[in-house]
Amino acid sequence: MKIVISDMLGFEEEHDNWILEAAGDDTVVCPQNDEELVAELADAEVFFGYHSPEVFAAAKNLKWMQTTSAGLDMMLTPEVRAMGLQVTNASGLHAAPVVETAWALTLAVSRYLKHFGECQQKHVWDQFTPFDLNGRTAGVVGLGASVAVTPGSPPHSVCG
Incomplete structure (x- = not known):
């Protein structure tokens, strides 16, 4: 499974280690800009982070989106809803x-x-x-x- 992480907030090394440990043998990628993000999402199954919804247009294999926020209103556009993703949030994180x-x-x-x-x-x-x-x-x-x-x-x- 391929997991794409959009690290807009800047995770601490400890957080990176937790994610990598939890991912096990799955592939974890952390794109450095929007162009890389769009390219990596093309064959990803999981997205972790927060980003404006236009980057998900080409994410045809995406099955799960985990946000780093409680609110989902900015990400759940009609186009993203139509993708039929499992979407979870980080309610309580902040x-x-x-x-x-x-x-x-x-x-x-x-x-x-x-x-x-x-x-x-x-x-x-x-x-x-x-x-x-x-x-x-x-x-x-x-x-x-x-x-x-x-x-x-x-x-x-x-x-x-």
Whole structure:
């Protein structure tokens, strides 16, 4: 079996080793540009990564597409759907950065960072006191891994 990997994010050596070990005797190729990608996809059975859908037009043997993202909307065009592929995503892969970003934005709002940044630009001292989150209750609305407790994230609980 031939597996084509589109490594747009730059895998660490450790990840490359995991993939090669899991592939066993299968052929793994990592094209360096779109031209190589199109050529390699021509006889590939598996695609791993993320790419705009036009590169799959000549992928007549492709059977499985594994994305490195949760969302598939940009890749699942009518043409790609018509290929009858098994398509799987990486839902939850980016949960930790999503949770960390949510906490960062929550703190930015509670500390009025935008307001104080504007004051700083104007060289104005505003003695307005931001509100503390300590002792407050917050609701988390969402689905999937992003609302689960993430190791290393600030302690929180989900009410439901």
